[in-house]
Amino acid sequence: MDTLPTAATTPAPPAGGDARWVAVVGGGPAGLMAAETLARAGLVVRLYERMPSLGRRLLMAGRGGLNLTHSEPLPAFLARYGPAAGPVAAAVEAFPPADLVAWCEGLGQPTFVGSSGRVFPRALKASPLLRAWIARLQALGVAINLRHDWRGWDEGGRLLVAGPDGAVATLEPAATILALGGASWPRLGANGDWVAPLAAAGMAVTPLRPANCGFVVGWTRDFAARFQGQPLKTIALTLGARTVRGEAVVTATGIEGGAVYALSAPLRDTIATEGRACVAIDLKPDQPLDALAAKLAKALARPGASLATVLRKAAGLSPLAVNLLREAHGVALPREAGALAALVKAVPLTLLAAQPIARAISTAGGVNLGALDGSLMVRDRPGLFLSGEMLDWEAPTGGYLLQASFATGRAAARGVSAWLASR
Numbered sequence: 001m002d003t004l005p006t007a008a009t010t011p012a013p014p015a016g017g018d019a020r021w022v023a024v025v026g027g028g029p030a031g032l033m034a035a036e037t038l039a040r041a042g043l044v045v046r047l048y049e050r051m052p053s054l055g056r057r058l059l060m061a062g063r064g065g066l067n068l069t070h071s072e073p074l075p076a077f078l079a080r081y082g083p084a085a086g087p088v089a090a091a092v093e094a095f096p097p098a099d100l101v102a103w104c105e106g107l108g109q110p111t112f113v114g115s116s117g118r119v120f121p122r123a124l125k126a127s128p129l130l131r132a133w134i135a136r137l138q139a140l141g142v143a144i145n146l147r148h149d150w151r152g153w154d155e156g157g158r159l160l161v162a163g164p165d166g167a168v169a170t171l172e173p174a175a176t177i178l179a180l181g182g183a184s185w186p187r188l189g190a191n192g193d194w195v196a197p198l199a200a201a202g203m204a205v206t207p208l209r210p211a212n213c214g215f216v217v218g219w220t221r222d223f224a225a226r227f228q229g230q231p232l233k234t235i236a237l238t239l240g241a242r243t244v245r246g247e248a249v250v251t252a253t254g255i256e257g258g259a260v261y262a263l264s265a266p267l268r269d270t271i272a273t274e275g276r277a278c279v280a281i282d283l284k285p286d287q288p289l290d291a292l293a294a295k296l297a298k299a300l301a302r303p304g305a306s307l308a309t310v311l312r313k314a315a316g317l318s319p320l321a322v323n324l325l326r327e328a329h330g331v332a333l334p335r336e337a338g339a340l341a342a343l344v345k346a347v348p349l350t351l352l353a354a355q356p357i358a359r360a361i362s363t364a365g366g367v368n369l370g371a372l373d374g375s376l377m378v379r380d381r382p383g384l385f386l387s388g389e390m391l392d393w394e395a396p397t398g399g400y401l402l403q404a405s406f407a408t409g410r411a412a413a414r415g416v417s418a419w420l421a422s423r
């Protein structure tokens, strides 16, 4: 991961009672966007981040090229968040991909659209963007307090924040935005430990679950040892009526990768209700069944042809794919061309469990959206706004996660401005 300068801590916060003072807790994409939007609106912004530097998950996302957003038409884009994500989709609609691209370019980071329609910064990493962003925040007067850990509220509803020396300060901002992230990759800062204080404060929180995650498969020891880390390229994965194309990677304990992540929500939910999920892997999605069967029949007719050779040469399968067929089928493979082709086009694989949330790309569950009004303010707690991955929404990979995190940070900040102005 790239390292960034650790921005300095700042003077003591304004005294309680300053009607323009807003605390933002969490220095990821949602919190930073909230801080920028608030500062531009002329508010006094103090940002608190528990880690020694900002945006660690954003930097980690940058390792994969930093897929910022997606270029598909807005209605299709919004549909990725599902029918229940009302205020999240509304926030994205108000700050759509085109605005995110313009914002990114405003920070000196031009973008491009990849062949899959995904949008990346040309630098293909997050550190130049984050560096320019922190400089902008400082120029706007945002006070950045690193190594400051929010610990909930006291009986009077004041924020409790532990500083680097462990001393807990009591803060009384006019409004607060929490942007505390989910629970995946906890070493990057966000670990879901906010669930207890928010639940204790009466907020309904749907249990946090892995999203865009890998799954456990009961591989034999030999198969896992030989093939872990190897990709199954250009496959189609089917669960029930849903089929996705992409790539999957064999891991020591199971399977992960783009095609698996794309189905991970229904896979996870199926396992939760049925104890397991059975998928079918089409190893040759571009070959019609009949054509594949005809090729296999011709190759099998050759005297002395071994099945492995037939599958490699006539069907074009990799050694991993051939062994996956054997591993998944369990018994000897059929030598009849039609049955063999059918198997290649639908290898049955049983997934036993989702990988732990700590290894997932993102988090499902979080604070119920019903607890918030349209401006992302907690209905029962005026002046408290929430944003980012800590809210109960989920979306596939493809730039939808960052887009919603940026957009809800901005929406919460706009909500704060409007709420303060109305008082």
Ligand SMILES: Cc1cc2nc3c(=O)[nH]c(=O)nc-3n(C[C@H](O)[C@H](O)[C@H](O)COP(=O)(O)OP(=O)(O)OC[C@H]3O[C@@H](n4cnc5c(N)ncnc54)[C@H](O)[C@@H]3O)c2cc1C
Residues within 6 Å of the ligand: 025, 026, 027, 028, 029, 030, 031, 048, 049, 050, 051, 054, 055, 056, 057, 058, 060, 061, 062, 064, 065, 066, 067, 068, 069, 148, 149, 150, 151, 179, 180, 181, 182, 184, 185, 188, 189, 190, 191, 194, 360, 361, 362, 387, 388, 389, 390, 398, 399, 400, 401, 402, 403, 405
């Ligand atoms: C490996 C990986 C790759 C990814 N790649 C992509 C991608 O290419 N495209 C995409 O769209 N999404 C990607 N994501 C997802 C994306 O990074 C997240 O959805 C996004 O960062 C969520 O933003 P957030 O601000 O809500 O939370 P976070 O980025 O997690 O920020 C939350 C911040 O709050 C701080 N915090 C938490 N609790 C406290 C506390 N009590 N006191 C003070 N501070 C606290 C944390 O330290 C953290 O800095 C990826 C995620 C991972 C793990």
